[in-house]
Amino acid sequence: xxxxxxxxxxxxxxxxxxxxxxxxxxxxxxxxxxxxxxxxxxxxxxxxxxxxxxxxxxxxxxxxxxxxxxxxxxxxxxxxxxxxxxxxxxxxxxxxxxxxxxxxxxxxxxxxxxxxxxxxxxxxxxxxxxxxxxxxxxxxxxxxxxxxxxxxxxxxxxxxxxxxxxxxxxxxxxxxxxxxxxxxxxxxxxxxxxxxxxxxxxxxxxxxxxxxxxxxxxxxxxxxxxxxxxxxxxxxxxxxxxxxxx
Amino acid sequence: xxxxxxxxxxxxxxxxxxxxxxxxxxxxxxxxxxxxxxxxxxxxxxxxxxxxxxxxxxxxxxxxxxxxxxxxxxxxxxxxxxxxxxxxxxxxxxxxxxxxxxxxxxxxxxxxxxxxxxxxxxxxxxxxxxxxxxxxxxxxxxxxxxxxxxxxxxxxxxxxxxxxxxxxxxxxxxxxxxxxxxxxxxxxxxxxxxxxxxxxxxxxxxxxxxxxxxxxxxxxxxxxxxxxxxxxxxxxxxxxxxxxxx
Numbered sequence: 224x225x226x227x228x229x230x231x232x233x234x235x236x237x238x239x240x241x242x243x244x245x246x247x248x249x250x251x252x253x254x255x256x257x258x259x260x261x262x263x264x265x266x267x268x269x270x271x272x273x274x275x276x277x278x279x280x281x282x283x284x285x286x287x288x289x290x291x292x293x294x295x296x297x298x299x300x301x302x303x304x305x306x307x308x309x310x311x312x313x314x315x316x317x318x319x320x321x322x323x324x325x326x327x328x329x330x331x332x333x334x335x336x337x338x339x340x341x342x343x344x345x346x347x348x349x350x351x352x353x354x355x356x357x358x359x360x361x362x363x364x365x366x367x368x369x370x371x372x373x374x375x376x377x378x379x380x381x382x383x384x385x386x387x388x389x390x391x392x393x394x395x396x397x398x399x400x401x402x403x404x405x406x407x408x409x410x411x412x413x414x415x416x417x418x419x420x421x422x423x424x425x426x427x428x429x430x431x432x433x434x435x436x437x438x439x440x441x442x443x444x445x446x447x448x449x450x451x452x453x454x455x456x457x458x459x460x461x462x463x464x465x466x467x468x469x
Numbered sequence: 470x471x472x473x474x475x476x477x478x479x480x481x482x483x484x485x486x487x488x489x490x491x492x493x494x495x496x497x498x499x500x501x502x503x504x505x506x507x508x509x510x511x512x513x514x515x516x517x518x519x520x521x522x523x524x525x526x527x528x529x530x531x532x533x534x535x536x537x538x539x540x541x542x543x544x545x546x547x548x549x550x551x552x553x554x555x556x557x558x559x560x561x562x563x564x565x566x567x568x569x570x571x572x573x574x575x576x577x578x579x580x581x582x583x584x585x586x587x588x589x590x591x592x593x594x595x596x597x598x599x600x601x602x603x604x605x606x607x608x609x610x611x612x613x614x615x616x617x618x619x620x621x622x623x624x625x626x627x628x629x630x631x632x633x634x635x636x637x638x639x640x641x642x643x644x645x646x647x648x649x650x651x652x653x654x655x656x657x658x659x660x661x662x663x664x665x666x667x668x669x670x671x672x673x674x675x676x677x678x679x680x681x682x683x684x685x686x687x688x689x690x691x692x693x694x695x696x697x698x699x700x701x702x703x704x705x706x707x708x709x710x711x712x713x714x715x
Contacts, residue, residue, distance in 0.1 A: 236593040281593075314590065342561075344547055344561045347527075348480065348709075
């Protein structure tokens with residue numbers, strides 16, 4: 224067979240994984256995908272993921288690509304891979320892409336959703352997928368604060384220390400805060416996300432919602448370029464990578 | 470303190486439990502509630518649950534009651550119990566009820582929801598809470614079939630063998646089939662449910678949705694009073710007890 228570049232759409236429950244990116248001796252999404260691909264293709268393909276989701280973070284629309292010369296038809300990869308992947312990972316789409324396509328480098332944008340359970344008592348059936356905040360969050364204040372984050376900014380104040388990047392400037396095109404009964408969904412879309420940026424934005428908006436931080440302080444926090452000025456990092460289990468734009 | 474009768478509203482993820490009803494040496498919801506109440510009250514209260522959900526079945530509105538003479542104020546029971554219950558169980562409400570209230574005997578009706586994931590590939594984030602049916606289900610046919618189940622009928626054909634009841638007649642007041650994108654929710658309301666009745670109705674409606682059983686065969690299946698005439702039992706993880714009517 225000719226060499227093909229194959230793109231996969233992948234869903235996973237990140238609870239039991241140390242994140243997307245492969246690590247020695249720890250369960251990772253990339254590690255499971257590469258192991259499954261080795262079994263299905265008889266080769267040793269390297270998988271490139273669009274977003275390196277952290278430990279405990281979920282995905283319903285992660286995108287990854289790999290190169291193969293095997294005989295498996297492209298549209299049979301989901302069923303073939305799912306038969307050997309753990310139940311916590313599911314490949315839901317596959318298509319052939321140009322030879323030079325790279326899921327990470329070519330991504331023009333990503334959408335993340337963060338879900339907060341905002342009620343007094345925990346929920347056993349939502350626990351794996353929400354951050355439980357038992358005190359009342361004002362979504363009006365959170366929306367007011369979110370407005371000032373939209374646009375092109377230096378997001379250093381929302382980036383975990385120690386990350387090596389060329390620039391902290393990102394274009395945040397969406398930051399929506401919507402309450403549905405007992406849950407609050409925060410949808411974030413950007414051309415790229417710095418390390419921990421989504422969870423640091425959510426942690427900061429939660430401080431605003433609780434009244435511990437003023438809804439109009441976001442421009443000052445951005446301008447400070449100081450991680451210590453923003454709120455704490457929201458826990459991983461509320462976050463899910465929804466889709467990747469190309 | 471005076472003797473009080475306390476009603477609790479309880480949510481749980483039934484995945485790791487052998488059902489609601491207490492059993493020796495197996496984890497049960499009733500067992501966990503009684504153990505938690507013993508710690509909180511210093512007594513040994515017996516818990517009566519409205520519905521005896523089966524192994525693997527979930528609840529967002531189970532109701533239970535117990536009697537106590539302890540000093541804990543009624544409205545503090547949720548927070549006190551949740552501090553000693555496993556994360557998979559949450560008490561979300563408590564109120565005082567008349568001395569003779571019995572959560573099981575006094576229930577006038579119950580609402581169950583069954584969720585089917587109807588798409589080709591499994592979903593890691595929904596897996597614990599859905600029945601994955603990878604073949605297309607016609608909700609139009611399912612709704613047509615459901616119509617004939619509504620009303621007062623002898624539901625023997627939908628009751629697991631070996632259950633000892635005085636009557637198999639139940640009043641099914643709701644049997645709604647609604648598709649939301651990739652999931653199908655079946656909402657069932659009745660004055661009472663026979664053993665496995667909800668899951669046997671769903672299993673039968675699924676056969677109709679797949680075209681393996683005619684949408685107009687339900688009156689004959691009911692009339693036969695023969696479990697072998699209806700469809701197979703749907704698996705437990707898609708089922709949740711939504712609320713109990715008093």
